[in-house]
Amino acid sequence: MADALIEARDVGRTYLQGGSPVAAVRSATFRLQEGDRVALIGRSGSGKTTLLHLMAGLDRPSSGAIRWPALGGADTLLPAKIALVFQVPSLLDPLTVAENVALPLILSGAGGDVRQAVLHALATFALEELADKLPEELSGGQVQRVAMARAIVGRPSLILADEPTGQLDRATGRALLDALLGHLAGSATALVLATHDPAVAERMAATWQLRDGVLATGSPP
């Protein structure tokens, strides 16, 4: 079996709020493999965003251990090996849509035809006509689609998407998911997608649930 993308054991993350500890993630033990498609569900405040940031190596656990056997050290993951779609809008305001989508390729110094890769990523989410627009000219839903295009452009090993359909109506959310899952069909790229929407979770092969920071993956670690 190929090395796991992520192996986590008893991972916890405690924040300090006004000097008092808040345990956002208490116990997360899991293994993520190539090609996995996971919905991460749980109530608001249950720790989904915190866990995704730990998976991306963007944040470090307060306890337990997390490793990326197939990918390397925590500092080497973003943006080429792991793409993270933030819950909050994260496009750079002075850059056009096409320039925002090109960013992971430029930051990771990827070779190849950047323009072609950007056009392909934009087309995947039907965004070609917005290529030269600035983020301030976009709707909230369009911003989310551009962020998805930016996540796929570098063909990462893992995409972590934090409520990517949260701002979209049902039909638009379904279209975004169709485009993403169609693009990933048959590919080794793994996907972990945080969502509150059962219709979105149903489209994924596995559902992992966070309850007050405790992760249930539904399978033995």
Ligand SMILES: Nc1ncnc2c1ncn2[C@@H]1O[C@H](COP(=O)(O)OP(=O)(O)OP(=O)(O)O)[C@@H](O)[C@H]1O
């Ligand atoms: N930077 C931070 N500093 C202090 N506390 C934080 C911070 N980020 C999150 N928390 C706390 O950690 C807990 C988990 O937050 P998190 O954002 O991971 O939840 P979530 O499941 O993503 O929620 P939502 O569905 O609303 O996005 C919450 O109690 C939150 O208040």
Ligand SMILES: [Mg+2]
């Ligand atoms: Mg969140």
